[in-house]
Amino acid sequence: MAEKTPIFVIGATGYIGGSVLSRFLSHPSANTFDFTALVRSEEKAKKLEQFGVHSVIGSYKDTTLVEKLAENAHLVLSLADADDLPAIQAILKGLRQRHAKLGDLPILIHTSGTGILTEGQETKGMAATDVIYDDSDFEQIANIKPTALHRDVDNAIFEADKQGYARTYIILPSTIYGIEKNLLVDAGIQNPFSVQIPMLIKASLARGRAGMVGKGLPFWPDVHIDDVADLYIILYDAIITKGPENVDHGVRGYYFGENGEHTWYDISKGIGEAMVALDLTNDPEPTTFTDEELEKHFGSVDDGNYSGTNSRARATHSRSLGWKPKYTTQDMIASIKPEVEANLKQKQTQQ
Numbered sequence: 228m229a230e231k232t233p234i235f236v237i238g239a240t241g242y243i244g245g246s247v248l249s250r251f252l253s254h255p256s257a258n259t260f261d262f263t264a265l266v267r268s269e270e271k272a273k274k275l276e277q278f279g280v281h282s283v284i285g286s287y288k289d290t291t292l293v294e295k296l297a298e299n300a301h302l303v304l305s306l307a308d309a310d311d312l313p314a315i316q317a318i319l320k321g322l323r324q325r326h327a328k329l330g331d332l333p334i335l336i337h338t339s340g341t342g343i344l345t346e347g348q349e350t351k352g353m354a355a356t357d358v359i360y361d362d363s364d365f366e367q368i369a370n371i372k373p374t375a376l377h378r379d380v381d382n383a384i385f386e387a388d389k390q391g392y393a394r395t396y397i398i399l400p401s402t403i404y405g406i407e408k409n410l411l412v413d414a415g416i417q418n419p420f421s422v423q424i425p426m427l428i429k430a431s432l433a434r435g436r437a438g439m440v441g442k443g444l445p446f447w448p449d450v451h452i453d454d455v456a457d458l459y460i461i462l463y464d465a466i467i468t469k470g471p472e473n474v475d476h477g478v479r480g481y482y483f484g485e486n487g488e489h490t491w492y493d494i495s496k497g498i499g500e501a502m503v504a505l506d507l508t509n510d511p512e513p514t515t516f517t518d519e520e521l522e523k524h525f526g527s528v529d530d531g532n533y534s535g536t537n538s539r540a541r542a543t544h545s546r547s548l549g550w551k552p553k554y555t556t557q558d559m560i561a562s563i564k565p566e567v568e569a570n571l572k573q574k575q576t577q578q
């Protein structure tokens with residue numbers, strides 16, 4: 228029997244990570260994959276074994292462990308954190324060692340995000356930009372500042388590809404939405420919820436009325452979790468069928484995840500309408516969060532103002548791989564009410 232492909236997964240229990248792993252588990256070549264996941268929870272690690280995923284219990288803060296696990300893998304799926312530089316450096320060190328020892332050219336698929344396009348903005352919800360980034364415009368992408376969100380990690384990854392000891396690809400999802408349903412969610416392994424919209428919902432429910440940053444005028448792209456998971460598989464399949472050299476990689480290896488865009492106001496209005504439908508308020512019209520509210524619900528005023536930035540992206544490069552996202556911005560708006568209901572249910576079970 229041919230040797231199996233060792234795959235190291237970081238973030239298997241997460242919203243993106245679990246969704247991607249579940250797709251890999253049902254991939255036509257699944258019986259040729261040998262998964263190892265780094266997991267913090269002992270209970271989830273045990274459950275993952277039932278799906279044929281070996282689990283190592285630990286944190287990606289343990290860089291020695293991460294380095295070793297990366298060295299053992301031909302493919303690393305980095306699905307946990309777009310911002311942890313020491314963790315990515317440990318992965319890259321492991322891949323460099325693998326290359327030096329075995330002559331293998333390992334593959335890294337990492338998760339960043341279109342938050343990278345919010346660099347230097349002080350919009351606070353008050354202005355839409357007409358600057359749109361296209362992932363197939365390599366010059367525009369190369370000019371993103373090193374100080375941009377996630378970019379320090381992405382730059383370290385570009386450098387590894389340039390040095391030639393790994394082939395690297397970066398997926399940048401935007402506002403991911405949809406409550407994920409799959410076998411890992413059913414088994415209680417995976418977080419089925421996203422971040423941005425649920426955070427606005429939580430804050431809105433707490434104040435009894437939909438809230439927004441400023442007037443909610445800036446734009447962000449959106450993408451359904453199923454389409455995001457598809458993108459990882461389509462990228463992986465392209466790398467395998469065409470060969471790693473023949474799929475844009477390194478500095479040319481940015482792949483956005485978007486299938487439409489919305490304003491922040493659109494989301495908040497959707498939350499307001501869901502709250503009216505659920506008898507939680509009389510007025511669907513969102514009002515502006517005060518600084519005190521931003522601090523209370525988002526951790527700090529700066530973190531809160533992130534929901535008032537522009538991030539405008541076109542995923543031409545991702546589509547050129549054959550990616551055909553199915554869900555649209557209308558689906559995103561329709562996903563808000565079930566998300567509000569899920570949030571209420573969670574609150575009830577926590578009481």
Ligand SMILES: NC(=O)c1ccc[n+]([C@@H]2O[C@H](COP(=O)([O-])OP(=O)(O)OC[C@H]3O[C@@H](n4cnc5c(N)ncnc54)[C@H](OP(=O)(O)O)[C@@H]3O)[C@@H](O)[C@H]2O)c1
Nearest residue numbers: 238239240241242243267286287307308309340400403418
């Ligand atoms: N969701 C979005 O809309 C979106 C869009 C673009 C980019 N992103 C980025 O993608 C990344 C993943 O997002 P997500 O929505 O999937 O988040 P998530 O559901 O919170 O998943 C995070 C994953 O990372 C794991 N993790 C966290 N700290 C760890 C540690 N110290 N050691 C080992 N594992 C650790 C978590 O494990 P536990 O189960 O143990 O917590 C979980 O598996 C984030 O960097 C996020 O900024 C997200």
